[in-house]
Amino acid sequence: MDPRVVSELKKLLGAEAVLHRPEELLLYEYDGSVEIARPNCVAFPRTTSDVVGIVQIANRYQVPVVGRGAGTGLSGGALARQGGILVPFSRMNRILEVDAENQRATVQPGVVNADVSVAVAHLGLHFAPDPSSQRASTIGGNVSENSGGPHTLAYGVTTNHVLSLEVVLPTGEVVRLGSPALDSPGYDLPGLFVGSEGTLALVTEVTVKLTRLPEAVKTLLAIFDTVDDATETVVDITARGITPAACEMLDGWTIRAVEAYVHAGFPVDCAAVLLLEVDGLRQAVEQHAEDVADVCRLHHAREVRVARDEHERALLWKGRKNAFGAVGRLSPTYYVQDGVIPRTKLPDTLRRINEIGTKYGFEIGNIFHAGDGNLHPIILFDAREEEQFRRAVVTADEIIGFCIEMGGSITGEHGVGMEKDRLMPLLFSEDELNLMRRVRDAFNPAGLLNPGKIFPTTKGCGEIHVRPLPVAGASRA
């Protein structure tokens, strides 16, 4: 990269806002995924006009620019795959406005997800999308990935809660999309930009909807002796049209990992638990919880525990939300997959995942958004052995292949990024990919923004490319 890029960035932002020495860049070659890629430099904007300045420099020298939130993404979205300037939004982390009466907040992209909810809790409000990474991941990252979370089942994903965006296009224009009021006449541009994985624009401001906190909440832990019973329960709950606020599953393997770390109170001798939550009016919640518990018992739940107080409830959720961290203690490297299937296919799919694991010699843990049919098989592997990594990828691909066969999708919330670009042809025709490429090119004409993401770089369906060997600790999630 032209050394003038760094000096121009320093001139624009100040020397302390630009990193470029190799040892400084080390941290930025990772995100939560198993991928690595090193940027040439890192530039920290504080304002929208800083972002415009960075983009202009990138254009002048024709170098890539890649936005970054907290780097918790699991598909390599925030990695500078082709080098260039990495732009973390950590210094644009102010909540600009809370409009409690209209249930809106306008925030900078670097605000951490949970901080929004904390800031408005005293008003009886929260920001509903709650990725398990919510204590670290940022609104900008959530918007780019269209993140979900355990409560997505009842409350929807990020896109259902975003009203308006201020973005800097890769050409340097600042544009406001959508409006704080609903139904802007015209195309649903926020609908397109949310979930575009940082390939259409850098997001500099987000207006979100705030949701009223429920009056009553009940959290249930249903304990099962077989995985089949747990998955059949999910199928039945769905089919009966009982929509809990959350319906998460952890299998025995994951529970044991979690308990060793968090002591959330999950029984270590069971095959699976469902962590279920119902919320709403007091009068409704009682019965709703009873209905859910009945279905669990019908499918042979050994026990259905109801969290007695806020402390117990928080502990159960802590167990769920720290599960990846717990797994990380067992193995320095693991591969979290993200696939979706119709919920009616859950039992078959979990059985199949188990078989696939056995076939390739991996024990696969499952902790996932069961109510949405959004799977997260976790494959542990030893990064020092290249052969194992390769085998982990083949295993993951076979699981994803099965999801597609079931009528599902290759990613429910983690994004395509640089992890699944090569799998895109399994779902989309060349015509469809070209149409999406043209959408990208319409906003990102020179391809400088987050290049090498979403779209397969080579033709040929689903063929495995060996990726660079990740170093131990790649998944520090």
Next chain:
Amino acid sequence: MSTAGATVGSRLADIVGPQHVITDPARLAAFAVDNEKPSAAVSPQSSAEIVEVVKFAAKDQLAIVATGARTKLGIGLPPRQYDIALDMTRLDRVVAYDPGDLTLSVEAGIPLRKLGGILAEHRQFLPLGVPYLSQTTIGGTIASGVDSPLRQMYGTARDYLLGMEFVTGEGVAAKSGGRVVKNVTGYDIHKLMIGALGTLGIITRINFKTFPTPSASRAFVATFQTVERACGMRNRVAQSPLAPMTMELFSPGVAGLFAGKAAAQIEPNSMPENVISGTRWTFTMGFSGNENTLKRYETDLHKMAEECGAVDLVVLSGSQIAAAFARKREFVPIALSSSPAATILKMSVLPMRMAEALATAARAAEANRLPWVAMARGVGVIYFAVLPTERNEEAKQQAAHASNQILAACAALGGQASIPWCPTEWKSALKVWGLERADFVQMQKLKNVFDPRGVLSPGRFAGGI
């Protein structure tokens, strides 16, 4: 038959068979858009046939308007060019319905009413209580972007649409999204197609999330002396733990509208007497749940209504609710048929600014001596109908003045407005799509991707896209 019509017709007949092509001008009148008649109407039965039709049109520089039940073709600007009506009603199959997964995939031409019946067998539904329900197709509903009172609880189509198949203006059949309830694979192109009037693609198939039908529901109605008080009630509910299914406010004039002949013709379910006041503002709210929940709602609502200064209140149940719901669902068609020159603005503002928006709009209408009625949804979306008694130059000028004032007022209240419905010959004088938007250029970029030659409904969309 014109010669142009004859050649176009025979080319189309090659694609779909002559029995599915209309070139008789008398029959083509039914496909007119803003008084423009096409030279042919074609009824394909598959996406593949649509691809052929579009490719032919693109090559011969013809323009296509896709049509469903043709109930909402008046929305938007007149097409710049219109040669072929692409009738979608033969694509009317349910492609897949998995009640256990609560997902559904249908062809775009299926009538919504028919679909409702299929879902009802499994005690499920789509929260699309949209105008023209008894006629409309699902494709037309989505492409026109009309909304439903149920959006209070379920959101709009963008919140429960899972994926879509469509044909672009270059004749490329493509899809986006999928059939599962959670999916982030690829760009959400299907969201762009909602409300786009077919200017980006011809929607051929739509995948939805379906919902369980609520067990028991009730409706609560209260009337208030002023719009401020009625909005106060809305605000009070919004700040409570109650989760209504529907929430609307009606201006005093709506009572007369709903009691009129037009209403009875459009929606024969008659509204229970005196539900909507002829002299006051009426607040209605639908809710559902178990017995205890319903009781809780009633108690809380009574208390809130009193605090907010309600004049009187009633709780409706059973068939009364259905009748009341049908009336508010059909507000737009009823208003359109009650005046020779009905002009309906759709205003969006921050919910807490609704009283101001309604008062300003009322002043603008009255200053221009225009009768008006309004229905406001709790989420901050207002249908404001001005109902001139004459369709003449003077009324047009008055409507133009009033609507310009209203558009400006909405912008000042953090929102925007457009004029989805007005007489065709007024469209050049009214700002049909509202004030010019800062992101218009971005919309144009998308049009250039999906329909670079302007084959699909050219000119009908915002900014003449």
